[in-house]
Amino acid sequence: xxxxxxxxxxxxxxxxxxxxxxxxxxxxxxxxxxxxxxxxxxxxxxxxxxxxxxxxxxxxxxxxxxxxxxxxxxxxxxxxxxxxxxxxxxxxxxxxxxxxxxxxxxxxxxxxxxxxxxxxxxxxxxxxxxxxxxxxxxxxxxxxxxxxxxxxxxxxxxxxxxxxxxxxxxxxxxxxxxxxxxxxxxxxxxxxxxxxxxxxxxxxxxxxxxxxxxxxxxxxxxxxxxxxxxxxxxxxxxxxxxxxxxxxxxxxxxxxxxxxxxxxxxxxxxxxxxxxxxxxxxxxxxxxxxxxxxxxxxxxxxxxxxxxxxxxxxxxxxxxxxxxxxxxxxxxxxxxxxxxxxxxxxxxxxxxxxxxxxxxxxxxxxxxxxxxxxxxxxxxxxxxxxxxxxxxxxxxxxxxxxxxxxxxxxxxxxxx
Numbered sequence: 001x002x003x004x005x006x007x008x009x010x011x012x013x014x015x016x017x018x019x020x021x022x023x024x025x026x027x028x029x030x031x032x033x034x035x036x037x038x039x040x041x042x043x044x045x046x047x048x049x050x051x052x053x054x055x056x057x058x059x060x061x062x063x064x065x066x067x068x069x070x071x072x073x074x075x076x077x078x079x080x081x082x083x084x085x086x087x088x089x090x091x092x093x094x095x096x097x098x099x100x101x102x103x104x105x106x107x108x109x110x111x112x113x114x115x116x117x118x119x120x121x122x123x124x125x126x127x128x129x130x131x132x133x134x135x136x137x138x139x140x141x142x143x144x145x146x147x148x149x150x151x152x153x154x155x156x157x158x159x160x161x162x163x164x165x166x167x168x169x170x171x172x173x174x175x176x177x178x179x180x181x182x183x184x185x186x187x188x189x190x191x192x193x194x195x196x197x198x199x200x201x202x203x204x205x206x207x208x209x210x211x212x213x214x215x216x217x218x219x220x221x222x223x224x225x226x227x228x229x230x231x232x233x234x235x236x237x238x239x240x241x242x243x244x245x246x247x248x249x250x251x252x253x254x255x256x257x258x259x260x261x262x263x264x265x266x267x268x269x270x271x272x273x274x275x276x277x278x279x280x281x282x283x284x285x286x287x288x289x290x291x292x293x294x295x296x297x298x299x300x301x302x303x304x305x306x307x308x309x310x311x312x313x314x315x316x317x318x319x320x321x322x323x324x325x326x327x328x329x330x331x332x333x334x335x336x337x338x339x340x341x342x343x344x345x346x347x348x349x350x351x352x353x354x355x356x357x358x359x360x361x362x363x364x365x366x367x368x369x370x371x372x373x374x375x376x377x378x379x380x381x382x383x384x385x386x387x388x389x390x391x392x393x394x395x396x397x398x399x400x401x402x403x404x405x406x407x408x409x410x411x412x413x414x415x416x
Contacts, residue, residue: 004288006136008285018277024313025104049266071141088128095401099399115396123404127412145393156369186222194213
């Protein structure tokens with residue numbers, strides 16, 4: 001078997017492993033809010049992820065991929081030695097996959113974006129030289145990791161404040177929930193349709209004008225809202241349920257909304273984070289086939305397919321530890337709180353995807369959960385767990401880099 005075939009098989013296998021790690025860690029944390037708020041069972045979350053993570057990865061996963069691939073390493077520095085980039089990208093995939101496996105086992109919601117960027121920077125420093133790393137790009141990415149939890153936390157804080165003001169603190173919370181929740185459902189449908197239209201449909205060859213995009217998003221938002229109203233009308237409200245927990249019936253309405261936002265966050269996540277697995281994979285396959293390093297390598301549909309499948313398998317097989325951390329351990333979540341987390345996080349991810357900034361979905365979601373907790377006062381947060389999470393974030397970059405350096409020399413030893 002020639003080297004080209006071996007490289008392609010290795011890239012596909014390691015890309016699948018890395019995507020599996022994304023599913024076990026990142027997708028688990030994306031779904032953790034819904035499961036923690038008891039709006040979805042694990043089985044339902046896996047089904048939603050299978051459909052929407054996969055669609056996001058497959059339809060809208062192309063945009064961010066180019067940022068991860070082109071931005072961090074100067075491709076001209078390996079123009080004469082393309083095989084170094086092959087070893088490095090393979091090493092990055094193994095390194096990131098292993099670190100995600102360790103973190104998922106410990107229940108730490110770490111960032112897959114952090115992990116892969118750390119891995120790529122690690123091999124680039126030892127294999128090509130520090131001057132090959134685009135430090136300005138790396139600094140931008142690091143900045144976005146601070147900015148994304150701040151933005152989503154602020155959004156979640158104000159979203160949940162609006163829920164408190166309009167619904168929970170009203171004289172008749174149930175009537176107000178029936179009145180305002182459809183508006184939140186419309187917002188969610190509108191937001192997600194917009195990102196699909198602006199980003200996703202280029203891959204399938206459909207393009208609309210901006211005005212058409214907004215018009216379609218309004219229509220889809222309204223359709224989803226009508227479906228939501230129909231489901232809310234079928235809920236069995238029992239006044240006796242409110243005896244133990246004053247808002248039990250109100251939260252039933254928010255459970256409907258959480259299913260909508262869970263789909264939204266899954267789609268947004270798939271579109272943003274599949275890049276971490278398929279970017280290095282596409283780079284290896286492109287170099288192996290063409291023998292040269294190009295600024296832009298094509299993204300064959302089957303690569304996005306491998307990424308999508310890996311993500312869903314990881315969640316189903318190994319997501320439970322991270323789900324427990326996000327869903328129960330940071331702050332107590334109810335459907336109304338979980339909704340605010342998810343819509344804030346989805347909005348942040350969607351905006352970032354549109355601008356090509358590789359933010360971390362994990363940081364965005366944890367930021368949103370913290371924002372909702374703060375809306376109820378600092379005492380609502382489990383600061384010990386929050387400290388552990390922050391600690392794992394700091395370790396992630398160097399862990400990815402060190403593992404990647406080891407595997408870079410390993411591949412270079414075998415093939416070099």
